[in-house]
Amino acid sequence: MDKRMAGKGKLLIIDDNEELLFALQLFLNSHFAKIDTIKNPNQLLSQLEVDEYDVYLLDMNFKAGINSGNEGLYWLKRILEFDANACVVLITAYGDVELAVKAMKEGAVDFIQKSWDENKILSTLLSALKLRNSKLEIKGLKEKQKQINHQINRNTQFVRGTSKAMTEVFRTVEKVAGTEANVLIVGENGTGKEVIARELHLSSHRKDQVFVSIDLGSLSDNLFESELFGSKKGAFTDAKEDRMGRFELASGGTLFLDEIGNVPLHLQTKLLTAIQNKQIVPLGGNTPIDVDVRILAATNCNLFEMVSNGTFREDLLYRLNTIAIELPPLRERIEDIPELADFFLHKYADQYQKGECVFEKSAVKKLSQHSWPGNIREFQHIIEKSVILSDTKKLAAVDVLLGEELQLPKKISDSLNLSDNEKFLIEKAIKHTGGNMSLAAKELGINRSTLYDKIKKYDL
Numbered sequence: 276m277d278k279r280m281a282g283k284g285k286l287l288i289i290d291d292n293e294e295l296l297f298a299l300q301l302f303l304n305s306h307f308a309k310i311d312t313i314k315n316p317n318q319l320l321s322q323l324e325v326d327e328y329d330v331y332l333l334d335m336n337f338k339a340g341i342n343s344g345n346e347g348l349y350w351l352k353r354i355l356e357f358d359a360n361a362c363v364v365l366i367t368a369y370g371d372v373e374l375a376v377k378a379m380k381e382g383a384v385d386f387i388q389k390s391w392d393e394n395k396i397l398s399t400l401l402s403a404l405k406l407r408n409s410k411l412e413i414k415g416l417k418e419k420q421k422q423i424n425h426q427i428n429r430n431t432q433f434v435r436g437t438s439k440a441m442t443e444v445f446r447t448v449e450k451v452a453g454t455e456a457n458v459l460i461v462g463e464n465g466t467g468k469e470v471i472a473r474e475l476h477l478s479s480h481r482k483d484q485v486f487v488s489i490d491l492g493s494l495s496d497n498l499f500e501s502e503l504f505g506s507k508k509g510a511f512t513d514a515k516e517d518r519m520g521r522f523e524l525a526s527g528g529t530l531f532l533d534e535i536g537n538v539p540l541h542l543q544t545k546l547l548t549a550i551q552n553k554q555i556v557p558l559g560g561n562t563p564i565d566v567d568v569r570i571l572a573a574t575n576c577n578l579f580e581m582v583s584n585g586t587f588r589e590d591l592l593y594r595l596n597t598i599a600i601e602l603p604p605l606r607e608r609i610e611d612i613p614e615l616a617d618f619f620l621h622k623y624a625d626q627y628q629k630g631e632c633v634f635e636k637s638a639v640k641k642l643s644q645h646s647w648p649g650n651i652r653e654f655q656h657i658i659e660k661s662v663i664l665s666d667t668k669k670l671a672a673v674d675v676l677l678g679e680e681l682q683l684p685k686k687i688s689d690s691l692n693l694s695d696n697e698k699f700l701i702e703k704a705i706k707h708t709g710g711n712m713s714l715a716a717k718e719l720g721i722n723r724s725t726l727y728d729k730i731k732k733y734d735l
Protein backbone atom coordinates (compact mmCIF):
# COMPACT_ATOMS: atom_id res chain seq x y z
CA MET A 276 0.00 0.00 0.00
CA ASP A 277 1.17 3.54 -0.70
CA LYS A 278 1.78 4.91 2.82
CA ARG A 279 1.57 8.53 1.62
CA MET A 280 -2.01 7.95 0.54
CA ALA A 281 -3.06 6.01 3.62
CA GLY A 282 -5.69 7.71 5.73
CA LYS A 283 -5.86 10.74 3.47
CA GLY A 284 -8.75 10.28 1.10
CA LYS A 285 -12.49 10.41 1.58
CA LEU A 286 -14.51 7.57 0.12
CA LEU A 287 -18.23 7.34 -0.59
CA ILE A 288 -19.73 3.91 -1.28
CA ILE A 289 -23.14 3.74 -2.96
CA ASP A 290 -24.72 0.30 -2.96
CA ASP A 291 -28.12 -1.06 -1.94
CA ASN A 292 -26.66 -4.19 -0.40
CA GLU A 293 -26.42 -3.38 3.28
CA GLU A 294 -24.24 -6.36 4.18
CA LEU A 295 -21.75 -5.46 1.51
CA LEU A 296 -21.64 -1.85 2.68
CA PHE A 297 -20.87 -2.97 6.17
CA ALA A 298 -18.16 -5.42 5.10
CA LEU A 299 -16.47 -2.88 2.83
CA GLN A 300 -16.49 -0.19 5.45
CA LEU A 301 -14.91 -2.51 7.98
CA PHE A 302 -12.24 -3.69 5.60
CA LEU A 303 -11.34 -0.28 4.13
CA ASN A 304 -11.58 1.74 7.31
CA SER A 305 -7.87 1.92 8.04
CA HIS A 306 -7.04 2.97 4.47
CA PHE A 307 -9.18 6.12 4.21
CA ALA A 308 -9.60 9.20 6.38
CA LYS A 309 -13.37 8.94 6.09
CA ILE A 310 -15.79 6.47 4.59
CA ASP A 311 -19.49 7.21 4.14
CA THR A 312 -22.05 4.85 2.71
CA ILE A 313 -25.36 5.38 0.95
CA LYS A 314 -27.91 2.65 0.48
CA ASN A 315 -30.36 4.58 -1.63
CA PRO A 316 -28.77 6.43 -4.58
CA ASN A 317 -31.55 9.05 -4.41
CA GLN A 318 -29.73 10.42 -1.38
CA LEU A 319 -26.55 10.91 -3.38
CA LEU A 320 -27.05 14.53 -4.47
CA SER A 321 -28.02 15.74 -1.01
CA GLN A 322 -24.98 13.92 0.40
CA LEU A 323 -22.73 15.74 -2.11
CA GLU A 324 -24.11 19.03 -0.87
CA VAL A 325 -22.86 18.36 2.65
CA ASP A 326 -19.53 16.68 1.98
CA GLU A 327 -16.89 16.30 -0.69
CA TYR A 328 -15.28 12.98 -1.63
CA ASP A 329 -12.11 11.93 -3.41
CA VAL A 330 -13.21 8.49 -4.55
CA TYR A 331 -16.63 6.98 -5.19
CA LEU A 332 -17.41 3.28 -5.29
CA LEU A 333 -20.68 3.01 -7.17
CA ASP A 334 -22.83 -0.01 -7.87
CA MET A 335 -24.13 -0.21 -11.43
CA ASN A 336 -27.33 -2.06 -10.59
CA PHE A 337 -29.50 -1.09 -7.71
CA LYS A 338 -32.28 -3.63 -7.87
CA ALA A 339 -31.43 -7.29 -7.56
CA GLY A 340 -31.95 -8.99 -10.89
CA ILE A 341 -31.60 -5.84 -13.01
CA ASN A 342 -28.31 -5.80 -14.87
CA SER A 343 -28.81 -3.01 -17.41
CA GLY A 344 -26.41 -0.71 -15.55
CA ASN A 345 -28.44 2.30 -16.67
CA GLU A 346 -28.99 3.50 -13.15
CA GLY A 347 -25.28 3.32 -12.43
CA LEU A 348 -24.51 5.29 -15.61
CA TYR A 349 -27.09 7.88 -14.58
CA TRP A 350 -25.52 8.41 -11.14
CA LEU A 351 -22.01 8.41 -12.61
CA LYS A 352 -23.06 11.33 -14.79
CA ARG A 353 -24.55 13.21 -11.84
CA ILE A 354 -21.36 12.79 -9.79
CA LEU A 355 -19.18 14.06 -12.65
CA GLU A 356 -21.49 17.01 -13.18
CA PHE A 357 -20.99 17.87 -9.55
CA ASP A 358 -17.22 17.45 -9.61
CA ALA A 359 -15.45 16.98 -12.95
CA ASN A 360 -12.38 15.68 -11.13
CA ALA A 361 -14.25 12.99 -9.19
CA CYS A 362 -12.75 9.50 -9.41
CA VAL A 363 -15.57 6.96 -9.69
CA VAL A 364 -14.92 3.21 -9.51
CA LEU A 365 -17.85 1.04 -10.57
CA ILE A 366 -19.06 -2.28 -9.30
CA THR A 367 -20.33 -4.29 -12.27
CA ALA A 368 -22.00 -7.63 -12.56
CA TYR A 369 -19.56 -10.44 -13.09
CA GLY A 370 -18.55 -10.79 -16.74
CA ASP A 371 -20.20 -7.55 -17.89
CA VAL A 372 -17.13 -6.12 -19.54
CA GLU A 373 -19.12 -4.34 -22.23
CA LEU A 374 -20.96 -2.27 -19.66
CA ALA A 375 -17.71 -1.54 -17.82
CA VAL A 376 -16.12 -0.25 -21.02
CA LYS A 377 -19.15 1.94 -21.68
CA ALA A 378 -18.94 3.38 -18.17
CA MET A 379 -15.25 4.15 -18.55
CA LYS A 380 -15.99 5.98 -21.78
CA GLU A 381 -18.45 8.06 -19.79
CA GLY A 382 -15.78 9.04 -17.29
CA ALA A 383 -15.43 6.27 -14.69
CA VAL A 384 -11.78 5.65 -13.78
CA ASP A 385 -11.99 1.88 -13.19
CA PHE A 386 -14.37 -0.97 -12.43
CA ILE A 387 -14.47 -3.97 -10.16
CA GLN A 388 -16.47 -7.05 -10.94
CA LYS A 389 -18.64 -8.59 -8.24
CA SER A 390 -16.99 -11.46 -6.38
CA TRP A 391 -13.72 -9.56 -6.09
CA ASP A 392 -10.81 -10.35 -3.90
CA GLU A 393 -9.90 -7.87 -1.19
CA ASN A 394 -6.44 -7.03 -2.47
CA LYS A 395 -7.83 -6.19 -5.86
CA ILE A 396 -10.44 -3.79 -4.50
CA LEU A 397 -7.94 -2.09 -2.22
CA SER A 398 -5.35 -1.55 -4.94
CA THR A 399 -8.03 -0.26 -7.36
CA LEU A 400 -9.36 2.25 -4.83
CA LEU A 401 -5.88 3.43 -3.85
CA SER A 402 -4.97 3.93 -7.52
CA ALA A 403 -8.16 5.95 -7.92
CA LEU A 404 -7.14 8.07 -4.94
CA LYS A 405 -3.70 8.63 -6.44
CA LEU A 406 -5.33 9.70 -9.69
CA ARG A 407 -7.62 12.04 -7.78
CA ASN A 408 -4.62 13.69 -6.10
CA SER A 409 -2.89 14.15 -9.48
CA LYS A 410 -6.08 15.65 -10.93
CA LEU A 411 -6.33 18.09 -8.05
CA GLU A 412 -2.66 18.99 -8.39
CA ILE A 413 -3.11 19.69 -12.11
CA LYS A 414 -6.21 21.75 -11.36
CA GLY A 415 -4.23 23.76 -8.80
CA LEU A 416 -1.34 24.28 -11.20
CA LYS A 417 -3.68 25.42 -13.96
CA GLU A 418 -5.27 27.89 -11.59
CA LYS A 419 -1.86 29.12 -10.54
CA GLN A 420 -0.80 29.50 -14.16
CA LYS A 421 -3.93 31.52 -14.85
CA GLN A 422 -3.20 33.82 -11.92
CA ILE A 423 0.41 34.28 -13.00
CA ASN A 424 -0.72 35.05 -16.54
CA HIS A 425 -3.18 37.64 -15.24
CA GLN A 426 -0.45 39.17 -13.11
CA ILE A 427 1.93 39.39 -16.08
CA ASN A 428 -0.77 40.76 -18.33
CA ARG A 429 -1.71 43.45 -15.85
CA ASN A 430 1.83 44.75 -15.98
CA THR A 431 1.98 45.00 -19.74
CA GLN A 432 0.50 48.41 -20.35
CA PHE A 433 1.33 50.17 -23.54
CA VAL A 434 0.43 53.15 -25.70
CA ARG A 435 -1.84 52.48 -28.66
CA GLY A 436 -1.14 55.80 -30.36
CA THR A 437 -3.45 57.74 -32.61
CA SER A 438 -1.24 57.99 -35.70
CA LYS A 439 -2.73 56.68 -38.93
CA ALA A 440 -0.16 53.89 -39.12
CA MET A 441 -0.85 52.61 -35.59
CA THR A 442 -4.61 52.91 -35.98
CA GLU A 443 -4.25 50.64 -39.00
CA VAL A 444 -2.05 48.22 -37.03
CA PHE A 445 -4.61 47.91 -34.23
CA ARG A 446 -7.45 47.50 -36.69
CA THR A 447 -5.63 44.46 -38.07
CA VAL A 448 -4.83 43.21 -34.56
CA GLU A 449 -8.54 43.30 -33.67
CA LYS A 450 -9.48 41.44 -36.85
CA VAL A 451 -6.96 38.61 -36.52
CA ALA A 452 -6.57 38.21 -32.76
CA GLY A 453 -9.56 35.90 -32.39
CA THR A 454 -8.49 33.65 -35.26
CA GLU A 455 -5.87 30.94 -35.19
CA ALA A 456 -3.97 32.53 -38.09
CA ASN A 457 -0.19 32.77 -37.83
CA VAL A 458 0.97 36.37 -37.87
CA LEU A 459 4.28 37.82 -39.02
CA ILE A 460 5.18 41.16 -37.43
CA VAL A 461 7.84 43.19 -39.21
CA GLY A 462 9.55 46.41 -38.24
CA GLU A 463 12.83 47.99 -37.19
CA ASN A 464 14.37 47.10 -33.84
CA GLY A 465 12.54 48.54 -30.85
CA THR A 466 9.33 49.40 -32.73
CA GLY A 467 7.22 47.26 -30.39
CA LYS A 468 6.89 43.96 -32.25
CA GLU A 469 6.77 41.95 -29.04
CA VAL A 470 4.26 44.38 -27.55
CA ILE A 471 1.96 43.72 -30.50
CA ALA A 472 2.53 39.96 -30.28
CA ARG A 473 1.47 40.02 -26.61
CA GLU A 474 -1.58 42.11 -27.47
CA LEU A 475 -2.57 39.57 -30.14
CA HIS A 476 -2.24 36.81 -27.56
CA LEU A 477 -4.23 38.71 -24.94
CA SER A 478 -7.06 39.39 -27.34
CA SER A 479 -7.21 35.75 -28.43
CA HIS A 480 -9.06 32.69 -27.10
CA ARG A 481 -5.72 31.55 -25.73
CA LYS A 482 -5.37 34.49 -23.36
CA ASP A 483 -5.55 32.36 -20.21
CA GLN A 484 -2.79 30.12 -21.49
CA VAL A 485 0.91 30.90 -21.72
CA PHE A 486 2.69 33.30 -24.03
CA VAL A 487 6.15 31.86 -24.66
CA SER A 488 8.75 33.95 -26.41
CA ILE A 489 12.07 32.85 -27.87
CA ASP A 490 14.80 34.93 -29.48
CA LEU A 491 15.91 32.74 -32.36
CA GLY A 492 18.66 35.16 -33.29
CA SER A 493 20.60 34.33 -30.15
CA LEU A 494 20.56 30.54 -30.48
CA SER A 495 23.57 28.56 -31.64
CA ASP A 496 23.00 25.60 -33.96
CA ASN A 497 23.50 23.26 -31.00
CA LEU A 498 20.95 24.94 -28.82
CA PHE A 499 18.33 25.53 -31.50
CA GLU A 500 16.76 22.07 -31.45
CA SER A 501 16.97 21.45 -27.72
CA GLU A 502 15.53 24.88 -26.89
CA LEU A 503 12.67 24.56 -29.35
CA PHE A 504 11.87 20.86 -29.22
CA GLY A 505 13.30 19.81 -25.84
CA SER A 506 15.69 16.99 -25.10
CA LYS A 507 15.64 13.55 -23.52
CA LYS A 508 17.94 12.54 -20.72
CA GLY A 509 21.30 11.50 -22.18
CA ALA A 510 20.70 13.20 -25.57
CA PHE A 511 23.99 15.05 -25.07
CA THR A 512 26.66 15.24 -22.37
CA ASP A 513 24.89 17.77 -20.15
CA ALA A 514 21.39 16.36 -20.58
CA LYS A 515 20.97 14.96 -17.07
CA GLU A 516 17.19 14.86 -17.29
CA ASP A 517 14.34 15.28 -19.79
CA ARG A 518 13.82 18.93 -20.68
CA MET A 519 10.73 20.45 -22.25
CA GLY A 520 11.22 22.68 -25.31
CA ARG A 521 9.42 25.96 -26.05
CA PHE A 522 6.92 24.37 -28.44
CA GLU A 523 5.71 21.98 -25.75
CA LEU A 524 5.80 24.68 -23.06
CA ALA A 525 3.64 26.93 -25.23
CA SER A 526 1.16 24.17 -26.08
CA GLY A 527 -2.37 25.47 -25.62
CA GLY A 528 -1.05 29.03 -25.84
CA THR A 529 1.03 31.22 -28.13
CA LEU A 530 4.64 30.82 -29.26
CA PHE A 531 6.40 34.02 -30.28
CA LEU A 532 9.39 33.41 -32.56
CA ASP A 533 11.46 36.57 -32.43
CA GLU A 534 14.22 37.37 -34.99
CA ILE A 535 12.93 34.68 -37.34
CA GLY A 536 15.08 36.14 -40.14
CA ASN A 537 18.23 35.03 -38.32
CA VAL A 538 17.50 31.31 -38.51
CA PRO A 539 19.94 29.52 -40.85
CA LEU A 540 18.45 27.58 -43.78
CA HIS A 541 19.09 24.07 -42.45
CA LEU A 542 17.26 24.89 -39.21
CA GLN A 543 14.40 26.58 -41.07
CA THR A 544 13.51 23.12 -42.41
CA LYS A 545 13.15 21.71 -38.88
CA LEU A 546 11.05 24.66 -37.83
CA LEU A 547 8.77 24.30 -40.84
CA THR A 548 8.25 20.58 -40.15
CA ALA A 549 7.23 21.29 -36.54
CA ILE A 550 4.83 24.07 -37.53
CA GLN A 551 3.34 22.08 -40.39
CA ASN A 552 2.87 18.80 -38.54
CA LYS A 553 2.02 20.36 -35.18
CA GLN A 554 4.37 17.78 -33.72
CA ILE A 555 7.86 17.86 -32.32
CA VAL A 556 10.41 15.16 -31.53
CA PRO A 557 12.71 16.02 -28.61
CA LEU A 558 16.43 15.69 -29.19
CA GLY A 559 17.45 12.12 -28.37
CA GLY A 560 13.84 10.93 -28.51
CA ASN A 561 11.92 9.09 -31.20
CA THR A 562 8.28 9.54 -30.28
CA PRO A 563 6.57 12.60 -31.77
CA ILE A 564 4.66 14.79 -29.32
CA ASP A 565 1.55 16.70 -30.41
CA VAL A 566 1.68 20.43 -29.79
CA ASP A 567 -1.12 22.93 -30.13
CA VAL A 568 0.47 26.35 -30.55
CA ARG A 569 -0.41 29.53 -32.33
CA ILE A 570 2.68 30.91 -34.01
CA LEU A 571 3.50 34.61 -34.04
CA ALA A 572 6.85 35.56 -35.57
CA ALA A 573 8.79 38.81 -35.84
CA THR A 574 11.73 40.14 -37.77
CA ASN A 575 13.45 43.31 -38.88
CA CYS A 576 14.63 41.57 -42.09
CA ASN A 577 12.93 41.68 -45.45
CA LEU A 578 12.01 38.02 -45.73
CA PHE A 579 10.78 38.36 -49.33
CA GLU A 580 14.19 39.64 -50.34
CA MET A 581 15.77 36.78 -48.42
CA VAL A 582 13.56 34.32 -50.30
CA SER A 583 14.71 35.75 -53.64
CA ASN A 584 18.37 35.47 -52.72
CA GLY A 585 17.88 31.97 -51.36
CA THR A 586 18.50 32.57 -47.67
CA PHE A 587 14.93 32.06 -46.47
CA ARG A 588 12.58 29.20 -47.35
CA GLU A 589 9.56 30.36 -49.30
CA ASP A 590 7.30 27.66 -47.83
CA LEU A 591 8.25 28.74 -44.30
CA LEU A 592 7.54 32.38 -45.14
CA TYR A 593 4.06 31.50 -46.40
CA ARG A 594 3.38 29.40 -43.28
CA LEU A 595 4.33 32.33 -41.06
CA ASN A 596 2.73 35.27 -42.79
CA THR A 597 -0.86 34.23 -43.16
CA ILE A 598 -1.31 37.78 -41.89
CA ALA A 599 1.49 40.37 -41.91
CA ILE A 600 1.61 43.41 -39.66
CA GLU A 601 4.12 46.14 -40.37
CA LEU A 602 5.15 48.44 -37.54
CA PRO A 603 6.29 51.91 -38.56
CA PRO A 604 9.52 53.37 -37.13
CA LEU A 605 8.96 56.02 -34.47
CA ARG A 606 10.17 58.83 -36.76
CA GLU A 607 7.20 58.07 -39.04
CA ARG A 608 4.63 58.34 -36.25
CA ILE A 609 5.65 61.52 -34.47
CA GLU A 610 1.98 62.28 -33.72
CA ASP A 611 2.28 59.56 -31.08
CA ILE A 612 5.28 61.12 -29.37
CA PRO A 613 3.37 63.33 -26.86
CA GLU A 614 1.34 60.33 -25.67
CA LEU A 615 4.40 58.09 -25.47
CA ALA A 616 6.35 60.82 -23.66
CA ASP A 617 3.58 61.21 -21.08
CA PHE A 618 3.30 57.45 -20.61
CA PHE A 619 7.00 56.93 -19.92
CA LEU A 620 7.31 60.12 -17.86
CA HIS A 621 4.59 58.89 -15.47
CA LYS A 622 6.01 55.41 -15.44
CA TYR A 623 9.51 56.50 -14.45
CA ALA A 624 8.43 59.38 -12.18
CA ASP A 625 6.46 56.74 -10.29
CA GLN A 626 9.29 54.23 -10.31
CA TYR A 627 11.85 56.75 -9.04
CA GLN A 628 9.39 58.48 -6.69
CA LYS A 629 9.69 61.87 -8.34
CA GLY A 630 6.07 62.87 -7.83
CA GLU A 631 3.79 64.36 -10.48
CA CYS A 632 6.04 65.40 -13.42
CA VAL A 633 5.16 67.07 -16.72
CA PHE A 634 6.98 67.86 -19.93
CA GLU A 635 7.22 71.49 -21.06
CA LYS A 636 6.37 72.13 -24.71
CA SER A 637 10.07 72.59 -25.50
CA ALA A 638 10.81 69.04 -24.30
CA VAL A 639 8.09 67.49 -26.43
CA LYS A 640 9.32 69.51 -29.41
CA LYS A 641 12.85 68.24 -28.86
CA LEU A 642 11.62 64.63 -28.56
CA SER A 643 9.60 65.03 -31.76
CA GLN A 644 12.58 66.32 -33.72
CA HIS A 645 14.95 63.46 -32.93
CA SER A 646 15.19 60.63 -35.48
CA TRP A 647 15.07 57.75 -32.95
CA PRO A 648 17.10 55.09 -34.74
CA GLY A 649 16.49 52.76 -31.75
CA ASN A 650 12.74 53.56 -31.88
CA ILE A 651 10.59 53.18 -28.75
CA ARG A 652 13.30 51.30 -26.85
CA GLU A 653 15.68 54.27 -27.26
CA PHE A 654 12.88 56.76 -26.55
CA GLN A 655 12.02 54.99 -23.33
CA HIS A 656 15.65 54.95 -22.15
CA ILE A 657 16.11 58.66 -22.82
CA ILE A 658 13.03 59.50 -20.78
CA GLU A 659 14.12 57.24 -17.95
CA LYS A 660 17.53 58.94 -17.90
CA SER A 661 15.94 62.39 -17.99
CA VAL A 662 13.67 61.56 -15.06
CA ILE A 663 16.58 60.24 -13.00
CA LEU A 664 18.86 63.20 -13.69
CA SER A 665 16.47 66.13 -13.58
CA ASP A 666 15.67 67.84 -10.33
CA THR A 667 12.57 69.59 -11.52
CA LYS A 668 9.01 68.38 -11.94
CA LYS A 669 8.57 70.44 -15.11
CA LEU A 670 10.99 68.94 -17.59
CA ALA A 671 12.05 71.28 -20.38
CA ALA A 672 14.09 70.57 -23.53
CA VAL A 673 17.25 71.00 -21.57
CA ASP A 674 16.25 68.21 -19.21
CA VAL A 675 15.92 65.77 -22.09
CA LEU A 676 19.41 64.52 -22.73
CA LEU A 677 19.71 62.78 -26.03
CA GLY A 678 22.62 60.36 -26.37
CA GLU A 679 25.11 62.65 -28.12
CA GLU A 680 24.42 65.51 -25.71
CA LEU A 681 25.97 63.70 -22.83
CA GLN A 682 29.41 64.37 -24.25
CA LEU A 683 30.95 67.77 -23.55
CA PRO A 684 31.15 70.25 -26.44
CA LYS A 685 34.58 70.02 -27.99
CA LYS A 686 35.45 73.67 -28.63
CA ILE A 687 34.52 77.06 -27.17
CA SER A 688 32.49 79.25 -29.48
CA ASP A 689 34.48 81.84 -31.47
CA SER A 690 31.53 84.24 -31.42
CA LEU A 691 31.78 87.37 -29.30
CA ASN A 692 28.00 87.69 -29.14
CA LEU A 693 27.03 87.81 -25.47
CA SER A 694 23.79 85.81 -25.82
CA ASP A 695 25.44 83.10 -27.93
CA ASN A 696 28.13 82.70 -25.33
CA GLU A 697 25.71 82.69 -22.45
CA LYS A 698 23.63 79.98 -24.16
CA PHE A 699 26.78 78.01 -24.92
CA LEU A 700 27.99 78.18 -21.29
CA ILE A 701 24.62 77.17 -19.91
CA GLU A 702 24.51 74.15 -22.22
CA LYS A 703 28.04 73.27 -21.29
CA ALA A 704 27.31 73.48 -17.56
CA ILE A 705 24.20 71.33 -17.90
CA LYS A 706 26.06 68.69 -19.85
CA HIS A 707 28.99 68.86 -17.51
CA THR A 708 26.80 68.19 -14.49
CA GLY A 709 24.85 65.44 -16.25
CA GLY A 710 21.67 67.52 -16.14
CA ASN A 711 21.81 68.37 -12.43
CA MET A 712 20.33 71.89 -12.46
CA SER A 713 21.40 72.84 -8.95
CA LEU A 714 25.00 71.94 -9.70
CA ALA A 715 24.89 73.61 -13.11
CA ALA A 716 23.57 76.84 -11.54
CA LYS A 717 26.34 76.68 -8.96
CA GLU A 718 29.02 76.23 -11.64
CA LEU A 719 27.58 79.15 -13.58
CA GLY A 720 27.52 81.32 -10.46
CA ILE A 721 23.79 82.03 -10.66
CA ASN A 722 20.83 80.70 -8.72
CA ARG A 723 18.54 77.97 -9.96
CA SER A 724 15.57 80.17 -10.79
CA THR A 725 17.82 82.44 -12.90
CA LEU A 726 19.09 79.35 -14.66
CA TYR A 727 15.52 78.26 -15.41
CA ASP A 728 14.67 81.75 -16.70
CA LYS A 729 17.59 81.56 -19.08
CA ILE A 730 16.72 78.01 -20.17
CA LYS A 731 13.27 79.30 -21.07
CA LYS A 732 14.73 82.34 -22.83
CA TYR A 733 17.02 80.22 -25.02
CA ASP A 734 14.41 77.49 -25.48
CA LEU A 735 16.83 74.86 -24.21
Ligand SMILES: Nc1ncnc2c1ncn2[C@@H]1O[C@H](COP(=O)(O)OP(=O)(O)OP(=O)(O)O)[C@@H](O)[C@H]1O
Binds near residue numbers: 466471533575652
Ligand atom coordinates in the same frame (compact mmCIF):
# COMPACT_ATOMS: atom_id res chain seq x y z
N1 LIG B 1 3.29 51.04 -27.86
C1 LIG B 1 4.14 50.94 -26.85
N2 LIG B 1 3.82 51.48 -25.66
C2 LIG B 1 4.68 51.42 -24.63
N3 LIG B 1 5.88 50.83 -24.68
C3 LIG B 1 6.24 50.27 -25.84
C4 LIG B 1 5.41 50.30 -26.99
N4 LIG B 1 6.04 49.68 -28.00
C5 LIG B 1 7.22 49.28 -27.52
N5 LIG B 1 7.36 49.62 -26.22
C6 LIG B 1 8.50 49.35 -25.36
O1 LIG B 1 9.68 49.47 -26.15
C7 LIG B 1 10.59 48.42 -25.89
C8 LIG B 1 10.84 47.67 -27.19
O2 LIG B 1 9.65 46.99 -27.56
P1 LIG B 1 9.66 45.54 -28.20
O3 LIG B 1 10.64 44.64 -27.49
O4 LIG B 1 8.27 45.08 -28.32
O5 LIG B 1 10.25 45.90 -29.62
P2 LIG B 1 10.73 44.90 -30.77
O6 LIG B 1 10.33 45.53 -32.05
O7 LIG B 1 10.21 43.53 -30.48
O8 LIG B 1 12.30 44.98 -30.57
P3 LIG B 1 13.43 43.99 -31.18
O9 LIG B 1 13.31 44.08 -32.66
O10 LIG B 1 14.70 44.59 -30.69
O11 LIG B 1 13.14 42.63 -30.63
C9 LIG B 1 9.98 47.56 -24.82
O12 LIG B 1 10.52 47.93 -23.57
C10 LIG B 1 8.50 47.90 -24.88
O13 LIG B 1 7.88 47.75 -23.64
